[in-house]
Amino acid sequence: MTCDDARDLLEAYHDGELGAEDCARVEAHLQGCAACARELASLRALSDRVRGLGRQPVPDGLATRITSLVAQSAPVPTNQRPWARMAASHLAAALLGAGAVALVASATLRDPAPMNDLVTAHVRGLALEDFGSVRSGNPHAIKPWFAGKLAFSPRVSDLADDGFPLLSGRVDYVAGKPAAALIYGRRQHRITVFIAPAGSTAAAVNGQLQGYNVESWQADGLRYEAVSDLNRDELTNFAALLRTR
Amino acid sequence: MGRREEFERKVLPLLPAAYNLARWITRHPQDAEDAVQDALLRAFRAFDGFHGDDPKPWLLMIVRNACRTAFRRGERWRNVIPLDLAFRGPAAASEADNSPPPDSRLDAPRIHAAIERLPDGLRETLILREIEELSYTEIATVTEVPIGTVMSRLSRARARLREALDENAAPTREAER
Numbered sequence A: 001m002t003c004d005d006a007r008d009l010l011e012a013y014h015d016g017e018l019g020a021e022d023c024a025r026v027e028a029h030l031q032g033c034a035a036c037a038r039e040l041a042s043l044r045a046l047s048d049r050v051r052g053l054g055r056q057p058v059p060d061g062l063a064t065r066i067t068s069l070v071a072q073s074a075p076v077p078t079n080q081r082p083w084a085r086m087a088a089s090h091l092a093a094a095l096l097g098a099g100a101v102a103l104v105a106s107a108t109l110r111d112p113a114p115m116n117d118l119v120t121a122h123v124r125g126l127a128l129e130d131f132g133s134v135r136s137g138n139p140h141a142i143k144p145w146f147a148g149k150l151a152f153s154p155r156v157s158d159l160a161d162d163g164f165p166l167l168s169g170r171v172d173y174v175a176g177k178p179a180a181a182l183i184y185g186r187r188q189h190r191i192t193v194f195i196a197p198a199g200s201t202a203a204a205v206n207g208q209l210q211g212y213n214v215e216s217w218q219a220d221g222l223r224y225e226a227v228s229d230l231n232r233d234e235l236t237n238f239a240a241l242l243r244t245r
Numbered sequence B: 001m002g003r004r005e006e007f008e009r010k011v012l013p014l015l016p017a018a019y020n021l022a023r024w025i026t027r028h029p030q031d032a033e034d035a036v037q038d039a040l041l042r043a044f045r046a047f048d049g050f051h052g053d054d055p056k057p058w059l060l061m062i063v064r065n066a067c068r069t070a071f072r073r074g075e076r077w078r079n080v081i082p083l084d085l086a087f088r089g090p091a092a093a094s095e096a097d098n099s100p101p102p103d104s105r106l107d108a109p110r111i112h113a114a115i116e117r118l119p120d121g122l123r124e125t126l127i128l129r130e131i132e133e134l135s136y137t138e139i140a141t142v143t144e145v146p147i148g149t150v151m152s153r154l155s156r157a158r159a160r161l162r163e164a165l166d167e168n169a170a171p172t173r174e175a176e177r
């Protein structure tokens, strides 16, 4: 490993974000390179100084005030559109990743929980949809919209004739990797299909997580992951339809 | 366990993290307090929609958005001295405006000031990593940017901070050379 390679990985190493293999490579380099070892020491010293600040203390009375406000306020009961609440609560101003596709040193990052990431990205995306901050409408306009925003060309099919109209599309990041996200409708339910080059995301994740079903498959070098609160049978049916397009 | 009990057990203990982030984002004690109060209530109302294991990134994302709202709203009254401060007199007010960092070591005020001067995106990323010890993935969630952006912001934040701290007092380093 050259010094340049080591420097590229040094901060991720310092932050505990490298996989075991890269960790070992960096450590091997550090053993024989005083300059890079000094750089790491300097990073550590800086982090220690910042951490030494600690948190700014919570003002007196704030905790009590919040506890009593919470006690007086009833949570909104679960309904069929959890994303509406999510949107209203905290995603109003968010526009995720519109066009800003960054190069990510994917091989050097540890694996996050893929299923969790998929569900999170799905729910977050629906919040954005409610605020109209993603491309919607004409399915024919969605595919060209992706051009230049992604390094690959996702296949965009409308399944309106089968009862799954294509509603919108956006660029999203799942497990830190850019993906095309397509939202389909089914009655009041939404299905997000994440599309990314195969191999760029973790192994197949099919299953169920807290009320959301996930169905994944690969075709033409692309990986597809469908997430929805729709029941398993209909989601499987949807996946089968999309696969034949 | 009821939802409120669960919220109180899982989310309310995150108040110090929430306030600290709000304080660094707004750089203003009253804005931070308002934003955190607003954020916690929003979080409670949205708690049924939260399905993850760790509520910290979720809550901090809400806090961050509440700060932005508070900031926009705050433009109107930023120059008004809060009532309780007015009663305590101008000395109290100016003390509150330049609240000292909690650490009283000589180094701390300088670091604190240097971080406060970082641009918004770099500052929040640095705080989430160094003080809140979030992973890159979690920071990406909270700040709603790709991981690559998190990495470059963190790197730039550290570089700027080192520069700022070096130029003030780096005699030992020069002497070494």
Ligand SMILES: [Zn+2]
Binding pocket: A002, A003, A004, A006, A029, A033, A034, A035, A036, A037
């Ligand atoms: Zn080296």
